[in-house]
Amino acid sequence: MTSLQKEAVVSAVAIEDETSAAFKRRFMIRMILVLTGGTFLDGYILGIVGPVAGKMTAELGISVVWEGLIAAGALFGILFGSPLGGWAGDKFGRKPLFMLDIGLFVIASVMQFFTNSPLELFVVRLLMGVAIGAEYSVGWPMLSEFSPARHRGRLMGLTLIAWYAGFMFAFVVGYLLNQHTDLGWRNILGTSTFIAVALFLGRLGMPESPRWLWSKGRTEQARSVARRYMGSASDLADIEREVVHSGGGFRKLFSRQYWRSTLFVSLFFFCVVTPYFAIATFADSVLQKFGLGGGLAGGVGLSAVALAGSVATVLLIDKAGRRVLTVPPQWIITVLLVILGLWTDAPGMAVLGLFLAFSFFNAGCGTLTCIYPGEVFPTEIRGVGTGFAAAFSRIGAGLGTFLMPWAMSNLGPSVTILIAAGIAAVGAGVSQWLAPETKGKSLSETASGFSH
Template sequence: MAQSGKAASVSARKKEAEASAAFKRQFLIRMIIVLAGGTFLDGYILGIVGPVSAKMTAELGISAFWEGLIAAGALFGILLGSPLGGWAGDKFGRKPLFMLDMGLFVVASLMQFFVTSPAQLLIVRLMMGVAIGAEYSVGWPLLSEFSPSRMRGRLMGLTLIAWYAGFMAAFVVGYLLNQYTDLGWRTILGSSTFIAVALFIGRFGMPESPRWLWSKGRKKEAREIAHRYLESAAEVADMEKETVHATGSFKKLFSRQYWRATVFVSMFFFCVVTPYFAIATFADSVLQTFGLGGGLAGGVGLSAVALAGSIATVVLIDKIGRRVLTVPPQWIITLILAVLGLWADAPGAVVLGLFLAFSFFNAGCGSLTCIYPGEVFPTEIRGMGTGFAAAFSRIGAGMGTFLMPWAMSNLGPSITILIAAGIAAVGAAISQWLAPETKGKSLSETASGFSH
């Protein structure tokens, strides 16, 4: 009887452990869905503008200046929302901002149905950008703080796959609705509201980050959440290495310990997204300028190849590491853009092939822009560091999107693409110098890498 009771006890403990492991897996899947949904939305609201820009421009009497400004509006909103959200997330916690930013997005997205002037549309898209900026600065740190070290790169990379999927889905949805239905451009732009509402509902009941709680000295709450949601005892032990009552500030981003991390993630982010946003947002007109057919096939082709590049990085990142997927692709991008800029009369097939190759490699190394910030900063400034990098990158993305129509008209495609090649070269050089290898390391290890 004693042996039977002992066997039953062991069996019960085994079932409890299995149930706990299953619960943790389910939670992680849910978190990835609601976080990847946020980046999907970002890609969606940026990609949906291109297909309806002609109708929107005609009805509202939008000039080339306002067209570029509205297209870049969400990007400039991110410029404000990212550092503000990062500061608030580090000060008040990840959970409140996680709900607040999506609530703001729902409201702003809904307002798109009712705009009647270019100025109103710009304001609405600025608000959406603020919400997305806050999402970056709280979502990526939150996912990094819950992800197991062994698969953190893959899980965080999924959010960039979602971004490219969102951009491509928006282009397809916008194009089809614009061409084959009588829906107005306001309704097509406002379609993002349905996604935002679903994500907002899906976020109810999500826990606070245990690492953030620990850094604020709330040890009991941190341990309870950590044991309930983190994958292993090793992850919990790593959390307990965090500095308790640590205070963060923007000044710390430029301290002796972390200025290299700040310079690297900010410049890397800036130089990867600036050429992409400029080219992808106006993919249709860019391809036509180079003598190629635009339309659905051209825009979707660039986005589909970009999605493939992001998927390739996510598959490989926890196997071969970060640096090899960061540095060489940027030099390849520089070369591709230089050839496009210098070979003005290249055959159409060559131009298309080069643009597709650019999309693949840019998206591949671009996936690291959501991974590195969550790894190289400590918990007390992880939100601010991520927010600052995202905001800095959107200066370039916003300028590129805003100036692209003007540059193509006034400087010509060759000079415009050569400028993009120069920006890519700067990013490659900085990454060659500063990009760390963080594969398989715990967050306490990755965050201390730049501090020595």
């Protein structure tokens, strides 16, 4: 065999390997890891604040107002980063933003080591939030656009499992490092840098979304990427069936075709995350206000039960469907919070049980907040739609986190929890009205079916 023939054989084997089922499976595993890693990182930076809040307050002389601002800084950053990242992702592609947001996060995470005032710390965490916001509006659409329809709910749901895991892991790491080492609070906050660098390296060489390429008229390139990386023939065919509409951007979100999609995902997202962020970020102090001991067990307990709720939803989502895991849990959450708010002399164990049940059901339906946005918007506004919903939700999450210390001190735990119950009731009502069933449907079906 000549050298040219040998080279041809090697080339053919390489091409076959790069289109084989094993190659596509390895790619999907990598895709899931680097995307769930982004939400793990988000949970981590939010969860790491609680255990070091005392040291930060003592060293920097942080007031109650600054405590709330620093805790909510990343949430306010998401408020700006999500819609901006979604717009840019729809316009310039998922891949460039995919790398840019994690690069910004690496830089901002390193800056935590050098903060010397409440203002500096707030600004750094604001930048981190901008990066995470862009991650939501690019990462979730990208995963939905690569995922097989029959497994899309489960794969998308993994991102929220990663968020709760990141939050809980950060709380444990922060607590242990704070209690059992001499590391300062800056170093503890800066541990997020190691995760960010690993994700940046893991994302090098990832492909562009074939659906985005198709939406821009780059059909041959879209077919090439889809054939190489996507394993389902039906999903490959669905890309070519997708109808690409002209225009895009924020205006289209409120058009006659898509206003219901925008209204549903935004209010649903807002009403699910607002009570959780407020309660979970200050889990230690909230439990103490209700007469329970704080420390590691309380904070980790809420996050661990939340993680279990998210896992349960992910296991059921592609069999039971979306609506049954969206609407009933929100009504249950509302009832649990009303009981907590009205039962002022409840025994400690009853209070703890109610809080744990709240965490479980809130996380269960909250898993749908990272699934629905990627399904109910068409490709040309999937990024900006996801970004807008995430940003709108962070208005509530940021305000809840910022106002929680003030509300607990000035309104009392009972009134504070009843306000949270009212927010949960609004979410339940909106979901009862508008939540679609998208189980097993292709992306072109889910987007067109909810646009009329």
